[in-house]
Amino acid sequence: xxxxxxxxxxxxxxxxxxxxxxxxxxxxxxxxxxxxxxxxxxxxxxxxxxxxxxxxxxxxxxxxxxxxxxxxxxxxxxxxxxxxxxxxxxxxxxxxxxxxxxxxxxxxxxxxxxxxxxxxxxxxxxxxxxxxxxxxxxxxxxxxxxxxxxx
Numbered sequence: 001x002x003x004x005x006x007x008x009x010x011x012x013x014x015x016x017x018x019x020x021x022x023x024x025x026x027x028x029x030x031x032x033x034x035x036x037x038x039x040x041x042x043x044x045x046x047x048x049x050x051x052x053x054x055x056x057x058x059x060x061x062x063x064x065x066x067x068x069x070x071x072x073x074x075x076x077x078x079x080x081x082x083x084x085x086x087x088x089x090x091x092x093x094x095x096x097x098x099x100x101x102x103x104x105x106x107x108x109x110x111x112x113x114x115x116x117x118x119x120x121x122x123x124x125x126x127x128x129x130x131x132x133x134x135x136x137x138x139x140x141x142x143x144x145x146x147x148x149x150x151x
Contacts, residue, residue, distance in 0.1 A: 097139035
């Protein structure tokens, strides 16, 4: 496991261990379009427990996990409004569906499904961030969780 110390790149706030792909050929980053970098950063840092990776470099703001391990979320300010369903979305998997839905609603999300959806023991709601980007809060089937990681 390679640990990359990029504290200077990320404003001296976090030592990064990025998510690698293809056997270490590069780093995987998810890019999310938004209208307002500040508003999107405030929502997603609170929703995911991420931190801003230094100051925004217009039109971008990088967000990284506060523990330094995992995917970077790169917010990209774009002039056009969202007008169709996302072809890619984030799933927030949780053991406590209703509590997690309530938490992200309090952060500014909007619920798009009036009732939870169900499939093969999984239950979820579809929500939208303040820019209208869909994401799901999902409670997996009970056998999804590894008993060794129960907290």
